[in-house]
Amino acid sequence: MNFEAARIKMVDNQIRTTDVTSHSVLSAFLSVPREEFVPAKMKELAYIDADIELVGGPEPRYLMEPSPLAKLLQLAEISKSDVVLEIGCGTGYASALLSLIAGSVVALESDEGLAATATATLARLGYDNIAVVTGNLAEGYAAESPYDVIFINGAVEMIPAGLLEQLRDGGRLVAVEGFGNASRAKLYVRGFGKISERSDFNAAVKPLPGFRRERSFVF
Numbered sequence: 001m002n003f004e005a006a007r008i009k010m011v012d013n014q015i016r017t018t019d020v021t022s023h024s025v026l027s028a029f030l031s032v033p034r035e036e037f038v039p040a041k042m043k044e045l046a047y048i049d050a051d052i053e054l055v056g057g058p059e060p061r062y063l064m065e066p067s068p069l070a071k072l073l074q075l076a077e078i079s080k081s082d083v084v085l086e087i088g089c090g091t092g093y094a095s096a097l098l099s100l101i102a103g104s105v106v107a108l109e110s111d112e113g114l115a116a117t118a119t120a121t122l123a124r125l126g127y128d129n130i131a132v133v134t135g136n137l138a139e140g141y142a143a144e145s146p147y148d149v150i151f152i153n154g155a156v157e158m159i160p161a162g163l164l165e166q167l168r169d170g171g172r173l174v175a176v177e178g179f180g181n182a183s184r185a186k187l188y189v190r191g192f193g194k195i196s197e198r199s200d201f202n203a204a205v206k207p208l209p210g211f212r213r214e215r216s217f218v219f
Contacts, residue, residue, distance in 0.1 A: 003035050006047040014049050015070045022074045028100040029070060036121055037093035038063060051206050054090050061090055062206040075187055075200055076174045078102050082148035087137050088208045092118030094153050096127050105130045106144050110137050138210045140166045147171055154208025155183050164188060164195050176203045
């Protein structure tokens with residue numbers, strides 16, 4: 001299979017057609033070999049217009065569909081001077097994209113197996129401005145904060161306040177809130193000690209474990 005041709009077709013047919021115009025985002029998607037970040041048996045399906053399962057089980061993990069991923073990265077307005085925290089890096093595909101757009105990336109993963117895969121793949125491909133770390137996704141990674149951008153790589157039900165506290169003044173957090181077809185991409189901005197938020201577009205992406213609201217009993 002000609003993966004380079006598939007990559008170009010993905011950008012032209014799945015990403016450009018959904019209002020992604022950022023040169024840096026488009027260039028990153030054209031550069032990063034998506035096939036290197038999926039299970040071996042899925043390589044020939046790496047460029048389909050769908051989420052790809054990375055890990056099964058009760059809390060499966062996915063590689064996000066290209067179009068919403070590109071739109072979320074564009075929404076964050078990332079520059080080469082930005083330090084980015086990615087939450088839920090999986091096998092490292094979005095980490096690689098971010099590394100080409102931002103100055104440096106801290107890629108947080110809770111699954112040690114996925115973190116090891118991401119570390120090995122990113123090193124083999126030469127992405128050297130990414131630090132893969134392990135920990136609780138909902139807690140973020142305060143040790144390297146504050147960040148210019150926090151990108152949550154999957155749908156969540158709520159944004160923990162502690163994550164927003166890890167943004168520097170002027171910092172942005174991008175996430176998809178909700179589950180299923182009712183989900184919305186949202187942008188949070190920290191400024192003058194306050195958080196503003198904006199809802200942007202519908203995005204039905206797979207959930208990221210650990211971000212459910214606590215259920216209360218109703219009498």
